[in-house]
Amino acid sequence: MTRPLLTSSIGFSSPVVDKVERLLEVLAALQEDPLLGRAFTLHGGTALNLFYDRAPRLSVDVDLMFTGAVDRDVMTAMRPEIDRRFREVVGALGYVVQATNDEHSGRTYRVKYPGSHVKVDVSYLARIALLQPELRACRFADPLVTFPVLQLPELAAGKVKALMERVAARDLFDLFRLSMEMPALFDDARARALTIRAACTADSFPRMLRPTEALGRFAQPQVELTEPLYSVLRADEAPEYETMLENVSRWLAPLDDFSAAEIEFVRLLSEHAEYRPQLLFSEWPDVLDRARVDPVMEWKVVNLKKRPAPGR
Incomplete structure (x- = not known):
């Protein structure tokens, strides 16, 4: 996979731009996976600033809702495979994936690369979007990155x-x-x-x-x-x-x-x-x-x- 490059990076520091490009690379890989691409919806600052706004702020974390199943028992049964597949897909990009917690409400991953990391928070409690999520594109990435995102x-x-x-x-x-x-x-x-x-x-x-x-x-x-x-x-x-x-x-x-x-x-x-x-x-x-x-x-x-x- 080719790492997406920001086409609107002027004025931002190089380390921040690098982190956001890696963040987009992770999102692109998750979206392309047959299991994970149907399991997650993006919310939070990255969704706002990169998928709706004109990138006025470079959000450097990923906030995901697991929306692959509403039923608690089904979610619980799917969760180990979601975790295994997440590690496999992101690890294949060359990152070291470290889980920093594992609670009923969610899990946090550190996607590590030399000198820094991207934090990915997965909520297993927030499993329902009240409005139908939209497949949106980050207009500042080359190649284009799309992902399901909460409505504005x-x-x-x-x-x-x-x-x-x-x-x-x-x-x-x-x-x-x-x-x-x-x-x-x-x-x-x-x-x-x-x-x-x-x-x-x-x-x-x-x-x-x-x-x-x-x-x-x-x-x-x-x-x-x-x-x-x-x-x-x-x-x-x-x-x-x-x-x-x-x-x-x-x-x-x-x-x-x-x-x-x-x-x-x-x-x-x-x-x-x-x-x-x-x-x-x-x-x-x-x-x-x-x-x-x-x-x-x-x-x-x-x-x-x-x-x-x-x-x-």
Whole structure:
């Protein structure tokens, strides 16, 4: 296999470009494999920046959902073969594949090459895409690299969830880009419903109910927060940090005002660990059918039910 080369690499550091080209090589090999090509869907920053946007940020990790089987028992039975085949396919490219964890929810691989590695996270918990994934191409790779990717509204919802779970400047930047490219995203009822549902699966829920509550943690950033981001941006296109923060705050503000149905969805989930997806998705039966059997929300409900009763 010929390693894909970035055709839009001006302004990025050579080590970062090299890592992204290797990342694309791994994705291309997975997509060409008869088993793995049907098993994975790409999400996260690489999906946004390389398969939708114009590569403003070079994401250097791979985030994959195992979407080859919804049923837990079927997934569990397939998992050893998926792992074996992943090691075989990626190893055939000349990389050393090292697994750094093996949990029920997923597995992390380090795809090692001299001097560095590419991290690949595989989620076996997030097995359902609520919107049908799309086969998209990275327009900045030669030869072209295609891969199944979450649709943009669901990617945006996932980025909002990430903002609520961690303090990483790359999430702020990705949401800033989305706010510029899709300023009216939350005027769309389906995108809004997807985002509220994603926020409710965050580790911070129900302590944190609205995405804007997370932005306070990004104020007065230290260099440890911003440096990793600016190292993977073009120097002449890096936005001011305060500009990103202000834009994202305005963009997320419509999610502060819940409708009656949204209030009830959040209340039932936060107070009673009762999941009622029909309150959000009744207008879209296909999305509702997938949301009803979503393992991520099933796991969230299990954990909410473990909370001590009020007053204890």
